[in-house]
Structures are given as structure tokens and as C-alpha cells.
Amino acid sequence: MTLSTLVPPHVAWQTGALKNGPVIRKTTDIAALAGVFADTKSWQRCEPGQAVYDVDVLQTETCEGALFTGVTHVHPGRVGDEFFMTRGHFHARREQGEVYFGLRGCGLLLLQNERGEARVEIVTAGSVHIIPGYTAHRLINTGGEILSALAVWPTVAGHDYATLSDGFSVRIKTDGTGWRAEASHD
Numbered sequence: 001m002t003l004s005t006l007v008p009p010h011v012a013w014q015t016g017a018l019k020n021g022p023v024i025r026k027t028t029d030i031a032a033l034a035g036v037f038a039d040t041k042s043w044q045r046c047e048p049g050q051a052v053y054d055v056d057v058l059q060t061e062t063c064e065g066a067l068f069t070g071v072t073h074v075h076p077g078r079v080g081d082e083f084f085m086t087r088g089h090f091h092a093r094r095e096q097g098e099v100y101f102g103l104r105g106c107g108l109l110l111l112q113n114e115r116g117e118a119r120v121e122i123v124t125a126g127s128v129h130i131i132p133g134y135t136a137h138r139l140i141n142t143g144g145e146i147l148s149a150l151a152v153w154p155t156v157a158g159h160d161y162a163t164l165s166d167g168f169s170v171r172i173k174t175d176g177t178g179w180r181a182e183a184s185h186d
């Protein structure tokens, strides 16, 4: 018999580097994150082309039941007191969940339900984060190194950024040595 043998894509657990697959990278820089950070004056003083996070996604067929696999790398940095983070989103298909796996660095996964109630999970190498449906999610790098996390999510999930255009109910800022949570007053 002939059994087809494929070399699958490969992720380096230490760095999150994806190989052996058609990978598409999207980099989000400071300029693209207008209105996301609380301290607008500090944001204006940042280098507009400074990368805040890179997302590498394996190209996959998209249909009901299919899954995307990607790695998000959030660079270390702050805008004022607030740590670099992803924009964050609900899924357009609200019932769809996602799983994150921490690979390197340290940070937080900020989760918020549709009632605006927030919670955080600590992200470190090896941490597993089950994001249920109806839950917005944002990755925040609270450390001095790159924070990388692997994500798997349904291709039909989509992104809804508009619902959180006023931001999450909580902001994560430096307290000098670590992080503190602050209620947003948007």
C-alpha cells in the first residue's frame, strides 16, 4: 500500500517560531493602536513604526469546523505606565472559544465577558488558557522579554473589535517592579 507521509508544520516551543508551513505574519505597530492605550500623550511620543506585536498564522482552509493555529509575540514595552498588549477582541461568532498556550516570557491574558466583568490569567511557558465563547481576550506583556503564546481557534470565529472600541474595563500598568490592575474610566 502507499501511505501518504507529510512533514507537518513545526513550532519551536522555546521561541514560537513556526516552520514548514505557509505562514502569514501580521505586525501591529504603535501607529495602528490609536486610542488603545490610556495615555495619549505618551502614545504620541512613541516611535510610530515600533512593533507592539507580531502574529504568525498558518494558512489553513477556512470552513465550519476548521481551526487556525497561530503564534502571537508581544514585544516588551510600555506606553506611559501601561504595558504593551494586543488590541483584544470578542469573536464575531460569539459562541466560539479559543485556546492559548504560553511559550515564553511572562504576561497576562485579560478576559472579559459581555457584562464587562474582567479577570486575568498568568501566562508563562507551558500555561494553558481555555477561552470560552462570549469572552473577549487580550494578551499583555508584563515582563522584559518577548511574550509568545500559541493559539488555536475556529476559522469561522472572526474578530469583533467594535464592541470593545472603548476598551476593556481594566487596564494593566506597571507598579515599578510588577503589575497592577486599574479600573478604566473611558
Ligand SMILES: O=P(O)(O)OC[C@H]1O[C@H](O)[C@H](O)[C@@H](O)[C@@H]1O
Pocket: 028, 055, 070, 071, 072, 086, 087, 088, 089, 098, 137, 151, 152, 153, 159
Ligand atoms: O486580533 P488582536 O486582538 O489584535 O490579537 C492578535 C491575535 O491574537 C491571537 O493570536 C488570536 O488568536 C488572533 O486571532 C488575533 O488576531
Ligand SMILES: [Fe+2]
Pocket: 089, 090, 091, 098, 137, 153
Ligand atoms: Fe480570538
